[in-house]
Amino acid sequence: MMEFIAQNMAPIMFFSLVVFLLLGYPVAFALAANGLAFFFIGVELAPLSNGTINLSWPLLYALPDRFYGGVMANETLLAIPFFTFMGIVLERSGMAEDLLDTIGQLFGPIRGGLAYAVIIVGALLAATTGVVAASVIAMGLISLPIMLRYGYDRRAATGVIAASGTLAQIIPPSLVLIVLADQLGRSVGDMYKGALIPGLILTGLYMSYVLIMTIIRPASMPALPLAARTLGSGVMSLIVALAGAVAIAYGAHLWLYPTQGDNADILGATVGIVVIYAVAIVDRFMNLGLMSRLAQQVIIVLIPPLALIFLVLGTIFLGIATPTEGGAMGAVGALIMAAAKGRLSLDVIRQALASTTRLSSFVLFILIGARVFSLTFYGVNGHLWVEHLLVSLPGGETGFLIAVNILVFLLAFFLDFFELAFIIVPLLAPAAERLGIDLIWFGVLLGVNMQTSFMHPPFGFALFYLRSVAARVPYLDKVTGKQIAPITTGQIYWGAVPFVGIQVLMVALVIAFPGMVMHYKGGGTGVDPATIKIEVPGFGGPAGGGLGAPPGLGLPPLGEPAPSQPAQPSGNDLSQPPNFGAPAQPAQPAPANDLTQPPKF
Numbered sequence: 081m082m083e084f085i086a087q088n089m090a091p092i093m094f095f096s097l098v099v100f101l102l103l104g105y106p107v108a109f110a111l112a113a114n115g116l117a118f119f120f121i122g123v124e125l126a127p128l129s130n131g132t133i134n135l136s137w138p139l140l141y142a143l144p145d146r147f148y149g150g151v152m153a154n155e156t157l158l159a160i161p162f163f164t165f166m167g168i169v170l171e172r173s174g175m176a177e178d179l180l181d182t183i184g185q186l187f188g189p190i191r192g193g194l195a196y197a198v199i200i201v202g203a204l205l206a207a208t209t210g211v212v213a214a215s216v217i218a219m220g221l222i223s224l225p226i227m228l229r230y231g232y233d234r235r236a237a238t239g240v241i242a243a244s245g246t247l248a249q250i251i252p253p254s255l256v257l258i259v260l261a262d263q264l265g266r267s268v269g270d271m272y273k274g275a276l277i278p279g280l281i282l283t284g285l286y287m288s289y290v291l292i293m294t295i296i297r298p299a300s301m302p303a304l305p306l307a308a309r310t311l312g313s314g315v316m317s318l319i320v321a322l323a324g325a326v327a328i329a330y331g332a333h334l335w336l337y338p339t340q341g342d343n344a345d346i347l348g349a350t351v352g353i354v355v356i357y358a359v360a361i362v363d364r365f366m367n368l369g370l371m372s373r374l375a376q377q378v379i380i381v382l383i384p385p386l387a388l389i390f391l392v393l394g395t396i397f398l399g400i401a402t403p404t405e406g407g408a409m410g411a412v413g414a415l416i417m418a419a420a421k422g423r424l425s426l427d428v429i430r431q432a433l434a435s436t437t438r439l440s441s442f443v444l445f446i447l448i449g450a451r452v453f454s455l456t457f458y459g460v461n462g463h464l465w466v467e468h469l470l471v472s473l474p475g476g477e478t479g480f481l482i483a484v485n486i487l488v489f490l491l492a493f494f495l496d497f498f499e500l501a502f503i504i505v506p507l508l509a510p511a512a513e514r515l516g517i518d519l520i521w522f523g524v525l526l527g528v529n530m531q532t533s534f535m536h537p538p539f540g541f542a543l544f545y546l547r548s549v550a551a552r553v554p555y556l557d558k559v560t561g562k563q564i565a566p567i568t569t570g571q572i573y574w575g576a577v578p579f580v581g582i583q584v585l586m587v588a589l590v591i592a593f594p595g596m597v598m599h600y601k602g603g604g605t606g607v608d609p610a611t612i613k614i615e616v617p618g619f620g621g622p623a624g625g626g627l628g629a630p631p632g633l634g635l636p637p638l639g640e641p642a643p644s645q646p647a648q649p650s651g652n653d654l655s656q657p658p659n660f661g662a663p664a665q666p667a668q669p670a671p672a673n674d675l676t677q678p679p680k681f
Contacts, residue, residue, distance in 0.1 A: 082125060082128055083128045083129075083130075085125065086125035086126070086128040086129035086130075086132070086133060087128075087129055087130055087132050089118065089121075089122055089125070089129070089132070089133060089460040089462075090132075090457065090460045090461060090462035090464075090465040090466075091465060092118075093114065093118045093456065093457060093460060093462060094457075094462065094466075096114060096118070097110065097111070097114045097453070097503075100113070100114055101494065101495065101499075102494065107446055107449065107495070107499045107503075108442075108445035108446045108448065108449040109445075109449065110449070111446070111449030111450050111452060111453040111502075111503070112448065112449040112452040112453065114453055114456075115449075115452035115453035115454070115455060115456040115457070116452060116456075118456050118460070119135060119139075119140070119455070119456040119459070122135040122456060122459060122460055123135050123136060123137060129460075132460065132461050133459065133460050133461075134459050134460075134461070135456065135459040135460065139455070139459065142455065143451070143452065143455065146451045146455060147448060147451060151444065151447050151448060151451065154262065155402075155404055156258065156261065156262045156268060156403065156404065157258070157259075157262060157443070157447075158404045158407075159253070159258050159268065159403040159404045159406070159407040160255055160258055160259075160439070160440060160443055161407075161436050161437075161439075161440045162404065162407025162408050162410065162411050163253050163255060163258075163407045163410065163411075164255070164435065164436045164439050164440065165411045165414070165432050165433070165436045166208070166392075166407065166410040166411045166413070166414040167205075167208070167214045167248075167414075168214060168431070168432040168435050168436065169411070169414040169415060169418055169424075169428065169429075169432045170205075170208055170214075170385075170388075170414045170417065170418070171214040171215075171217075171218050172418065172423065172428045172431065172432065173414070173417055173418035173421055173423045173424070173428075174421060174423055175205075175208075175384075175385060175417065175421075176201065176205055176215070176218035176219065176222060177218070177222050178381045179201045179204060179205075179381060179382070179385070180197060180198070180201050180219065180222050180223050181222075182377050182378055182381040182382070183196075183197040183200050183201055183378075184197040184223070184226070184304070185304075185309055185310065185374060185377070186315070186318075186374065186378060188303065188304035188308065188309050189303055189304065189309070190303055191294040191298055191301055191302060191303050192290045192291065192293065192294040192301035192303075193303055193304060194223065194226060194227050194230070194232065194301075194304065195227075195232070195236070195237075195240045195290045195293075195301055196287060196290060197223070198219055198223050198227075198240050198241055198244050199240065199243075199244045199247075199283060199286045199287050199290070200283075201219065201244070202215055202219065202243075202244025202245055202247045202248075202283075203244070203247050203251060203279075203280075203283045204385055204386075204389075205218070205219075205245075205247075205248065206247040206248035206249075206250075206251035206254070206279070207251050207252065207253070207385075207389045207393065208385050208388050208389055208392075208410075208414075212245050212246055212248045212249060212534055212541065212542060212545075213541070213545050214248075215244070215245035215247070215248050216241065216242060216245030216246075216542050216545040216546055217545050217546075217548070217549055219241050219244065219245060220241055220545065220546045220549040220550060221549050223241060224237060224238070224241060224546075224549070224550060224567075225551075225557070225564075228557075228564050228567075229557050229560060229564070230302060230304060230305065230308065231299075231302050232300065232301055232302070233297070233299075233300035233301065234567060234571045234575070235571050235574050235575035236293060236300050236301060236575060237575070238546060238550070238567060238571055238572045238575040238576070239574075239575030239576050239577075239578060239579050240286070240290065240575075240579075241546060242534075242535060242540075242542040242543055242545075242546050242572070242575070242576050242579070243286055243535065243542075243576065243579035243582075243583075244286065245534075245542050245545070245546075246531045246534045246535060246542050246583075247279060247282065247283060249497065249527065249530065249531045249534065250275055250278060250279045250282060250524075250527050250528055250531060251275070251276070251279035251280075251283075252272035252275055252276060252279070252393055252396075253272065253392055253393065253396075253403070253406070253407065253410070254275065254527070256497045256498070256501060256527055256530060257271045257272060257275055257523070257524075257527055258271075258403065259443070259498065259501040259502070260501055260505060260523040260526060260527055261523065263501055263502065263505045263506050263509065264505065264509050264519045264520075264522070264523050265509075265519070266519050266520055266523065268396075268402075268403040269396050269397065269399075269402075269403060270520050270600050271520055271523055271524065272393065272396060272397070272403070273397060273599070273600035274520045274521065274523075274524045274597040274598070274599075274600040275524045275527060275597070276393075277596045277597070277599065278524055278528060278586065278589075278590055278596055278597060281586070281589070281596065282528070282582070282583070282586050285582050285585065285586060286579065286582065289578060289579070289582060313372070313374065314371070314372020314373060314374035314375050315374065317371050317372035317374070317375040318371075318372070318374060318375035318378055318379075321356055321359075321360070321371055321375050321379065322356075324356065325352040325353060325355065325356035326352065327352075328351060328352040328355050328356070329348045329349045329351060329352025329353070330348065330352075331348075332344075332347065332348035332351035332352065333345055333347075333348030333349075334348075335348075336348060346394075346398075353383060353386075353387070356379060356383075357379060357380070357383045359371075360375070360376050360379040360380050361380065363376060364376050364380070384417055384420075385417075387413075388410060388413045388414070388417065391406075391409055391410060391413050392406045392407070392409065392410040392413075393406070395409065442498070443498060446498055446499065446502050447502060450502040450503060450506075453503075454506065462507075463507065463510060466507045466508075466510075466511065467510050467511045467514065470483070470484070470508065470511035471511050471514055471515065476515070477515050477516070477517060480511065480512070480515055480517075481517075481525070481591055484508055484512075484526075485525070485529050485587055485591075487504075488500060488504065488526060488529045488530065489529060489532055489584070491504060492529070492530060492532050492533035492536070493533075493536060495533065496533050496534075496541060497530040497531075497533050497534075500526075500530055500533065501530070505523075505526060508522075508526075509522070518594075518597075518598065520597065520598075520600060521590075521594055521597045521598060524590065524597045525587065525590050525591065525597075528583065528586050528587050528590055529583075529587050531583050532580055532583050532584070535576045535579060535580045535583065536576065536580055540573075540576065542576075543572050543573065543576060546572055547569060547572055550566075550567040550572065551564065551566045551567055552566050552567075553566050554566055
């Protein structure tokens with residue numbers, strides 16, 4: 081019995097961790113306790129394991145180095161507190177409220193306009209905050225009462241808000257993409273590049289669902305009434321302003337190209353945006369009448385967050401800044417935006433710092449617990465057990481991807497994305513790499529799949545965030561004076577179901593069309609470190625030349641049997657002095673020894 085336990089320590093340890101998590105123990109402490117308990121058991125059972133357990137008491141000395149080298153000195157993880165602080169400051173600055181109001185007015189005349197606005201704002205907030213909680217809570221507080229006021233279906237309204245908030249999971253600068261890149265040993269910048277197009281396609285799928293709903297059930301997503309469109313009309317004015325900005329940008333590009341080269345397109349676009357933003361500001365404060373109120377509001381509200389997106393993501397994609405530096409610039413930019421709106425105060429900074437500290441500590445403790453767990457799990461050859469189990473699945477690469485995505489989808493019912501990234505991903509990465517799967521593509525695929533952890537019970541955090549801000553009791557609407565019925569938990573859950581299906585569809589699309597992620601290599605010019613092979617040539621040419629052997633000794637290369645025939649002489653006579661350029665003299669034959677005479681010394 082003890083021999084069986086010793087030789088199957090890896091699966092027993094893994095399923096024990098699952099039991100701990102299902103019992104409700106905190107993930108960080110469950111990981112650490114599981115790792116230490118099985119370390120003690122493994123040391124005692126090592127003699128009975130037939131060589132499958134490689135644990136000894138001195139191995140515990142490696143824990144401090146794993147904590148410091150793998151956690152405390154990991155500069156990639158520094159981006160998490162920066163992006164968290166940036167997102168919370170922007171949420172407190174009222175940017176989400178301004179965006180929802182403006183884009184809602186822009187799309188108000190069409191059916192589902194508010195739903196389109198929520199999805200677009202969700203994508204913009206995802207690209208500026210990277211925090212799901214901030215997006216869902218902000219849009220739940222601002223847009224849900226408006227959607228209920230104008231007759232939106234409750235399930236459709238709650239589903240759109242919860243799903244658009246989860247876009248912060250996959251659209252850069254997502255926090256989970258930082259963690260996935262760290263766990264997979266890949267560049268955060270490459271992970272961001274690979275995830276950008278899938279994130280935008282997922283946003284388009286959400287909007288396509290809204291379009292279908294407005295056709296099938298038009299009453300579920302009505303247009304805003306005329307009285308609610310406070311900014312009036314003026315879409316044509318906005319189109320003319322955007323056309324002018326494009327013309328200015330093109331002219332600046334032509335002017336700058338001789339001196340700036342390939343950077344002229346970015347600089348030209350910057351000039352066009354700055355000019356149109358300055359014109360909108362001057363037009364508003366001087367009442368020149370150059371633009372409609374709608375065009376002014378859209379330009380003034382949209383350009384600052386778009387500029388912040390470029391400051392963060394643009395500098396990362398262009399190679400100007402690392403993700404950590406981009407996060408630091410984003411945090412400074414968020415403070416400037418909040419100050420420009422007059423909403424920056426010590427209380428806002430204190431709340432942002434407190435929330436950032438809580439999230440960073442949460443991530444840090446999970447990572448420390450994962451380091452303790454992995455020390456023991458690798459010591460019992462658990463990584464080899466998982467790799468052999470996954471590689472031997474029928475169907476090769478396709479079978480592996482299907483099985484892994486089903487596993488992650490099911491585990492997402494009980495674990496959130498940080499826990500999945502720290503526990504499951506390190507076990508899956510070696511098998512994926514052995515099958516020849518690009519790890520950036522694999523990470524983006526897992527990131528899309530992990531979105532479902534926010535959207536389905538019992539641990540759908542986006543649903544919990546929305547539940548915390550949705551009305552629980554009837555209330556009187558301030559505008560219409562009508563009594564509005566509360567939102568039930570069942571309506572929130574059922575509203576999320578179609579969007580979970582869309583997320584699963586997106587997983588299938590990423591598998592079917594890997595090019596939407598693989599573009600990060602820049603048309604195949606990138607170099608995958610996993611494909612680099614270093615071959616060291618032998619020494620001594622064809623006559624021999626094993627590694628480290630001097631020329632002419634006739635030693636075979638490493639791993640090859642020795643030749644059956646004797647090595648040929650090299651032709652160098654070491655009994656003569658060295659010859660530097662002079663014609664080679666033929667070697668004189670040694671005189672024969674006369675054995676009839678006594679030897680001479």
